[in-house]
Amino acid sequence: MIEFIKGSIQYINPEYIVIENNGIGYEIQTPNPYVFHVQREETIYTYQYVREDVLALYGFQTREEKALFRKLLQVSGIGPKGALAILAAGQPVQVVKAIEQEDEKFLVKFPGVGKKTARQMILDLKGKLEDLVAVPNLFTSDDSIEEQENGPQALLEAIEALKVLGYAEREINKVKKHLLEEQLTTDQYIKKALQRLLT
Incomplete structure (x- = not known):
């Protein structure tokens, strides 16, 4: 390994x-x-x-992120692509909180996660993720770095990344109009889109 x-x-x-x-x-x-x-x-x-x-x-980026990925792979119905899509939101605390509170409505917002898989996540992982939430720097990234190109090219890359994660064209189009209003890096576009898709 x-x-x-x-x-x-x-x-x-x-x-x-x-x-x-x-x-x-x-x-x-x-x-x-x-x-x-x-x-x-x-x-x-x-x-x-x-x-x-x-x-x-x-x-x-972190061992904790990797550990959460491995936990998600243990859930029946979640493969690597599904686990990556869940982690891409960048809000692991929300995911863990949803599992602990048995919030199926939040979990089914992720691509590829239906009611059955959401219930399985709760069944398999509830009570087993507290150690991950306790880590203060979990999923942090340096947002002060602005080396990527802003604007249209960054937005196109972000949309492609959302498609790879499994989001449908209609879902992407819902948030696209909000993204067009801003000049961001690719990473920032992705994070903003995922925040809107999960609310």
């Missing part, structure tokens, strides 16, 4: 990042690739997912 990879980010797209370490480029799928920045040194905490027809690396 690869615990983490430390290296330079070489490439970012809506589905994954490529991090270079000792001349090897690792393709890593992350909840929101645009929180990372090209040519920056990063430490990515990784989870290797192996199935008969799949061998993939998933990466996270």
Whole structure:
């Protein structure tokens, strides 16, 4: 198992990042690739997912984020793509709170999570996530960094990322008009869209 990879980010797209370490480029799928920045040194905490027809690396900014991803994978009906979509919202405390309070209405707002899966999440994870919520810096990212291009290109990248996460065109169109009013980075567009999609 690869615990983490430390290296330079070489490439970012809506589905994954490529991090270079000792001349090897690792393709890593992350909840929101645009929180990372090209040519920056990063430490990515990784989870290797192996199935008969799949061998993939998933990466996270913190060990706590990775731990929550692994917990979500234990739920029947949630695969890696679904777990990434849940984590991409960047509000793990809300997810944990919804599970602890058995708030199905909140959980079914995530793409791919229906009533049955929401109930399964509550059944499987309630009472098992308190240690993750106690971590104060869980899912923090440096919002002061403004190296990405703002405006139309950033918005297009954000929309592509939302599609990758499983959101339907009609859902994206509902929030798109609000996003057009602002000049943000790709990461900020994604976060703002997810906030609106989850309210």
